[in-house]
Amino acid sequence: MRTETIALHAGYQADKSVRSAAVPIHQTVSYEFDSADHAAALFNLEAEGFRYSRISNPTTAVLERRVAALEGGVGALCLGSGMAALYNAILCLAAPGRNLVSVPQLYGTTHTLLSHVLPRMNVSVRFACSDDADDIGRLIDDDTMAVFCESVGNPAGNVCDIEALAEIAHAHGVPLLVDNTVASPVLLRPIEFGADIVVHSLTKFLGGHGTTLGGAIVDGGQFPWHRQPGRFPMLNQPDASYHGLVYATHFGRTAYIEACRNFCLRTTGAALAPLSAFLLLQGVETVALRVERHVENARLVAEALQRDDRVDWVNYAGFPASPYYPLVQRYMAGRACSLLTFGVHGGMPAGKRFYDALRLIKRVVNLGDAKSLACHPASTTHRQMTPQQQIQAGVTPEMIRLSVGIEHVDDILADLDQALAAAHDGCLDPALVLREPG
Numbered sequence: 012m013r014t015e016t017i018a019l020h021a022g023y024q025a026d027k028s029v030r031s032a033a034v035p036i037h038q039t040v041s042y043e044f045d046s047a048d049h050a051a052a053l054f055n056l057e058a059e060g061f062r063y064s065r066i067s068n069p070t071t072a073v074l075e076r077r078v079a080a081l082e083g084g085v086g087a088l089c090l091g092s093g094m095a096a097l098y099n100a101i102l103c104l105a106a107p108g109r110n111l112v113s114v115p116q117l118y119g120t121t122h123t124l125l126s127h128v129l130p131r132m133n134v135s136v137r138f139a140c141s142d143d144a145d146d147i148g149r150l151i152d153d154d155t156m157a158v159f160c161e162s163v164g165n166p167a168g169n170v171c172d173i174e175a176l177a178e179i180a181h182a183h184g185v186p187l188l189v190d191n192t193v194a195s196p197v198l199l200r201p202i203e204f205g206a207d208i209v210v211h212s213l214t215k216f217l218g219g220h221g222t223t224l225g226g227a228i229v230d231g232g233q234f235p236w237h238r239q240p241g242r243f244p245m246l247n248q249p250d251a252s253y254h255g256l257v258y259a260t261h262f263g264r265t266a267y268i269e270a271c272r273n274f275c276l277r278t279t280g281a282a283l284a285p286l287s288a289f290l291l292l293q294g295v296e297t298v299a300l301r302v303e304r305h306v307e308n309a310r311l312v313a314e315a316l317q318r319d320d321r322v323d324w325v326n327y328a329g330f331p332a333s334p335y336y337p338l339v340q341r342y343m344a345g346r347a348c349s350l351l352t353f354g355v356h357g358g359m360p361a362g363k364r365f366y367d368a369l370r371l372i373k374r375v376v377n378l379g380d381a382k383s384l385a386c387h388p389a390s391t392t393h394r395q396m397t398p399q400q401q402i403q404a405g406v407t408p409e410m411i412r413l414s415v416g417i418e419h420v421d422d423i424l425a426d427l428d429q430a431l432a433a434a435h436d437g438c439l440d441p442a443l444v445l446r447e448p449g
């Protein structure tokens with residue numbers, strides 16, 4: 012099946028007695044056992060079934076199968092937020108003294124997790140000076156547990172060369188972990204290009220309506236964990252909490268995602284609520300259609316901003332002059348993301364006036380909502396970084412980040428136009444003021 016169809020149908024089969032066409036919300040914490048032996052088999056991971064909703068839930072399981080199918084993975088685990096997904100994905104690989112090698116262009120909170128939280132657990136993070144595979148390769152050593160990148164960096168908009176990064180990671184015997192939030196599986200499926208693990212903030216395009224936090228880890232099922240037992244202890248050493256079960260031998264291709272669920276999520280507890288899984292499924296159903304419109308609107312907005320004298324620069328990977336244009340063709344079938352950044356002429360003061368004058372486009376730190384959103388990364392999402400880290404992450408002081416929504420593009424352009432006018436002369440031109448909807 013193709014993406015559009017998978018998004019609507021994958022992972023759900025109605026209960027025969029009820030035959031609910033929509034996925035039901037299983038608002039329950041626990042599940043009855045037939046007997047003590049049945050419970051014991053479930054707790055030994057010998058029988059399949061549900062025990063407790065911190066570990067798994069039937070509504071969440073539909074979302075997990077659907078996201079796994081969209082990404083082409085062998086299994087997925089949903090969690091309470093994108094950050095929970097990322098933290099647990101790393102925790103499953105980590106051990107004291109290990110290191111993670113990362114590209115520098117990252118979402119702000121991810122940067123904080125990597126540079127301030129992991130080191131407290133004696134896990135170090137080595138940031139390469141660019142997303143180039145050679146720069147990454149130079150930092151990998153015997154203690155490296157994974158290479159990490161965002162397929163499309165937030166907000167830098169850089170497109171990573173997934174095949175090259177997977178190749179260099181695999182040559183050193185480590186997996187490639189990819190945050191695919193900004194691209195979404197509609198535009199890019201990293202596992203097809205060699206990535207081993209994909210994480211998502213479901214909060215963004217997959218949920219798509221800015222109502223619900225959620226995250227997912229997807230296991231590509233290809234990485235040979237068993238070949239390096241010392242390097243990946245969580246997967247190769249007996250898990251004392253399951254009577255000495257060894258994930259790599261017991262589960263084979265799904266070893267990693269089973270360890271994420273039964274060890275990491277079970278003990279760290281950042282479970283997704285079943286109601287949230289249901290709400291996210293409503294979003295997933297239309298993700299392909301929405302992303303198509305997001306992409307088309309973003310192209311028209313980028314072109315309009317590029318033509319506008321009141322704008323100094325536009326960073327959009329869909330321009331043939333962008334260094335990422337060839338990667339957009341190769342990995343995303345020519346469809347650049349709807350996240351773009353630009354600088355208003357007049358620097359930071361003009362940028363602030365522009366931002367304050369927006370009427371339709373919302374001033375929020377979110378992306379991937381059906382509505383158009385704008386943020387000023389230097390003062391919000393990337394505020395904790397030093398100026399030099401900001402530059403490496405692709406954040407400049409005047410930069411405005413737009414997540415172009417699925418409104419009629421004329422209305423988006425009209426709002427940008429009136430805000431640019433306000434930024435320029437400090438007062439609103441009545442002729443440019445956006446008509447109130449309706």
Ligand SMILES: *Cc1c(COP(=O)(O)O)cnc(C)c1O
Pocket residue numbers: 092093094095118121161165190192193211212213214215224225226378
């Ligand atoms: C938003 C975001 C996250 C974090 O997701 P939450 O659901 O807000 O926790 C992680 N990575 C990227 C690229 C994001 O845009």
